[in-house]
Amino acid sequence: MSTQPTPKAWEADEFWSEVVNVITGGKRLRPDHYLASLDAPALESLRLALSSSGTLAEQQKLCPPRSGGRLDGEPPSLRCLSELSSALRQTWMLRRLERQTLIESAAKKRCGDLGLDTRLTDAVCTVVGEEALAQAAHNQVGDFSVKAAQVLMSRQDGKLKAIAEQRKERELELKNRSLDLELEKYRTALKGKVELAMDAFAADLKGNAKLLEAYQRFRAEVGAAMTK
Numbered sequence: 235m236s237t238q239p240t241p242k243a244w245e246a247d248e249f250w251s252e253v254v255n256v257i258t259g260g261k262r263l264r265p266d267h268y269l270a271s272l273d274a275p276a277l278e279s280l281r282l283a284l285s286s287s288g289t290l291a292e293q294q295k296l297c298p299p300r301s302g303g304r305l306d307g308e309p310p311s312l313r314c315l316s317e318l319s320s321a322l323r324q325t326w327m328l329r330r331l332e333r334q335t336l337i338e339s340a341a342k343k344r345c346g347d348l349g350l351d352t353r354l355t356d357a358v359c360t361v362v363g364e365e366a367l368a369q370a371a372h373n374q375v376g377d378f379s380v381k382a383a384q385v386l387m388s389r390q391d392g393k394l395k396a397i398a399e400q401r402k403e404r405e406l407e408l409k410n411r412s413l414d415l416e417l418e419k420y421r422t423a424l425k426g427k428v429e430l431a432m433d434a435f436a437a438d439l440k441g442n443a444k445l446l447e448a449y450q451r452f453r454a455e456v457g458a459a460m461t462k
Contacts, residue, residue: 242263242269242270243272243273243274243276243277244263244269244270244272244277246274247274247277249281249325250269250277252325252328252329253269253318253321253322253325254269254321256321256324256325256328257317257318257321266303268300268310268311268314268318269318271300271301271302271303272298272300272301273301276298276301279296279297279298280297280298280318281322282296283296283297283298284297284315284318284319284322285322290312290315290316290319291312293315293319294309294310294312294315295309297309297310297315
């Protein structure tokens with residue numbers, strides 16, 4: 235019965251798997267590669283070393299040595315570190331771009347829920363994305379810049395306030411329309427009842443021409459008053 239080979243430490247780590255994918259272009263990592271000789275704690279030490287300030291030569295002194303093979307105990311070469319450093323930067327940037335995409339999607343959904351104009355939504359996402367990438371390039375904040383939100387608010391605050399005011403005006407207009415409709419319904423119903431009563435009263439006055447004439451004038455005045 236054949237046994238499956240034990241996965242290398244980098245294969246069990248999502249981040250380092252992405253780094254290897256960048257290095258190899260999706261192909262298999264060479265068995266004698268420096269990363270293949272490191273266990274999980276050593277990989278973490280390597281990540282910290284490459285994240286530190288200083289030249290590659292200075293970082294090399296902080297890196298864990300190879301474990302096993304003909305170069306056992308040897309530090310990684312500067313060429314290897316240069317390759318790893320570049321792959322790490324690309325991996326971090328790809329992760330930032332993925333996070334930016336998630337943020338943009340969430341922002342667009344939220345703006346859609348609020349009923350904002352799609353052009354404003356696109357502007358919001360553009361501002362957030364540009365600010366996040368700019369600050370990531372300068373290594374100012376990390377995965378995502380809090381300042382992006384501040385820039386967004388400073389640029390869009392006036393527009394958002396205007397939208398809020400317009401919404402209030404629309405709500406007030408709709409409320410007034412609703413009140414007008416209710417009032418019109420009440421007037422119509424009242425007018426119908428009054429006319430029925432007046433018709434019945436007019437029927438009783440048919441035998442008296444003068445009273446009927448006076449009543450007709452009165453009814454016309456009442457009708458005019460109810461239409462105001």
